[in-house]
Amino acid sequence: MAKRIDRRAFLKTSTGVLGAGMVAQAAKADVPAGRDPFEYEITRTDEEWMEMLGEHDFEILRGGRTEQQRSSPLWSETRSGKYLCRGCDLENYSSFTKAYPGKGWVFFTASEPNSQMMAQDSGAEMADEASDITIEVHCRRCGSHTGHILLVNGQVLHCINGASLTFVPDEA
Secondary structure (H helix, E strand, O other): OOOOOOHHHHHHHOEEEOOOOEEOOOOOOOOOOOOOOOOOOOOOOHHHHHHHHHHHHHHHHOOOOOOOOOOOHHHHOOOOEEEEEOOOOOEEEEHHHEEOOOOOOEEEOOOOOOOEEEEEEOOOOOOOOOOOOEEEEEEOOOOOEEEEEEEEOOEEEEEEOHHHEEEEEOOO
16 A cells, blocks of 8 residues: 655655755744735735635635645646636636646646745744745735745745635636
């Protein structure tokens, strides 16, 4: 029987993020989405976010949690199209930049211009050493947590929660 690896374990074993030798270990964001000092174009109360997203997706987009491996059908989506932020419909990624490392999450080589913000994530579940950090990715327009940037098979990739995206296929 094949050993299953969850995203937290995958993140813990990924090294060399952006060539800096960082170990990705985050399972929850340092600062919950939208609670940093940046002024976002789209803001909602926690109650409005919860009603819009439901409890599971609220924990991912607003609480910075990570979805379970292979829990989103988007990880294996191969059609041409665009990936919008589930929190505000801003186009975050394109199928043109989608990568398929076979790890069970949605991966991209790059985001759309002016769509994502990055921050250092060094949550309490991580060691206090400077090398134990991860780069967290948030939607630029609403602040929703989308995922992390890490090294996978020698390539720097955006590892994104499918729950944070809405896929819109290209018209045939």
